Amino acid sequence: CDVLNAPSGAWARGRWAAPAAERVLLRGAAAVARPRLAAMLPASLSAKWLPRDFVETSSVGGVLTIFAYVTMITIFAFELNGYLTQGTRSFLSLDNADDRSEMQINIDVDMLGIDCRNLNVMVIDQSRNEPVKSTARELRYRNLGGSHDGAVHSIRNSDSNESEAEEHDRIMRQLQKTDGAEELDADWASSHDGFKHKSFEHVIQSHDFTMINFFAGWCSHCQRFAATWDSLAETLKEKTFEDRDGKERKVRAIKMNCVDFEGICREQGIGAFPTIRLYKADGTMSVFRNQREIPAILNWVELVVRTRSYGWGNHHAQLQSGCSVRGYLRVPRVPGRLEFMSGGGDQDLQPTLTNVSHVVKHLSFKDPGTTAGWRMWSMIPNEIVAMAQPLDGRHFFTNAQHQTWEHHLRIVTAVTTSGVSYQLVHLGRVANVNESVVPQVRFHFDHEPFAIQIMPERKQWYDFVTSLLAGLGGLFALMRLISRGLVASGKVVAGKRAP
Helix, strand or coil: CHHHHCCHHHHHHCCCCCCHHHHHHHHHHHHHHHHHHHHHHHHHHHHHHCCHHHHCCCHHHHHHHHHHHHHHHHHHHHHHHHHHCCEEEEEEEECCCCCCCEEEEEEEEEECCCCHHHEEEEEEECCCCCECCCCEEEEEEEECCCHHHHCCCCCCCCCCCCCHHHHHHHHHHHHHHHCCHHHHHCCECCCCCCCCCCCHHHHHHCCCEEEEEEECCCCHHHHHHHHHHHHHHHHHHCCEEECCCCCEEEEEEEEEECCCCHHHHHHCCCCEECEEEEEECCCCEEECCCCCCHHHHHHHHHHHHHCCCCCCECCHHHHCCCEEEEEEEEEECCCEEEEEEECCCCCEECHHHCCCCEEEEEEEEECCCCCCCHHHHHHCCHHHHCCCCCCCCEEECCCCCCEEEEEEEEEEEEEECCEEEEEEEEEEEEEECCCCCCCCEEEEEEEEEEEEEEEEECCCHHHHHHHHHHHHHHHHHHHHHHHHHHHHHHHHHHHHHCC
């Protein structure tokens, strides 16, 4: 080393008396050795100053090194994802709704026991208890149930070899003999009209076709229809209708007072007045659902008499239909209630037979000025998004008469940079109503005075660097402690095994 490190001037002063050839060889060796020494210097310093367990190779050290590298890469990936991903922060504030004077109510509800002709949807003001005028309204009503008003093929219950016509004629003669023709042709307008009114089934069986007007004295629609019905009944006395086989058939018009004969009307499932049905002698029936005018009724009778399989059912439940309501309402942003009003059509409903069971397919509140769509929803946390439509897909049934559902909704506003959304807190109960009151379905709603402000938040670069260095520094310290602990434990174990 002294030879390699000797200054070049020493050779000239003769301090080294080596032959010329040797001097050449020594100079070449020195030139080759200097880079190697320079490369070994950091390792020599590391071996001198770093802990011994950091510079010695071992299987434990190799495992810890691999684990440290994997952990550092994982920490870096998470920190980088947090830096590149936009987060949100939320806080509460008073709801300043000066620029949001309206709201939109989106509806998709099935009323299972109310016909569309007897259903109306409106918003009622909470303070004045009066209908609120909608600034925009688009609602579509669609009857639920089978096609052709519940079309069902006629079914004969007789096992005899008689034809249908022969069996009908035989039953007619027998009933006219036992009950009397006047009794079978009489109106059931009163229980004190001098007739016995023993059997409604006998009345149906004793005629080819029987058209029944189910009415109630207190029904205003029935009162207005009374004169039209009387004229229709006189017309039917002189008129015949051709059936599917080309045979002329008579239709007998009879009215039924559902106040005096409440039991029969209940058995027939009459829940609205007036209700017009056409019965065949075998008990099957069809329901008239159009405008109650004589030409329209006569056209309907002609159609169903001529086509025996059209519009007939063998039980009143097969002819009942509900109503699907879908669309939206835009109303002032004030407390109120969304009401599905039963009986708002051209019939008066029987309170004891009105069923307001319903299915909420969709119900939500929306700000008309918000059109951001998915961009807005992507900013809102999932736990808040889940509260925007809490009633979707839920069924609400009533199990007894004079019952209805009362829904209470608390509306919480969520404000983002892309728009406004409304979250709902729902509470509901089954309520009992007075026997004389037609049950209604109501969704009471009110706005909370505060709003959830949701703002975007992105990590700054210096936060990213600080978090990354802090994570790596913490990992270094942890690995140092684990390494020292394992080495110390290994020495203890080795010392105990030594003899």
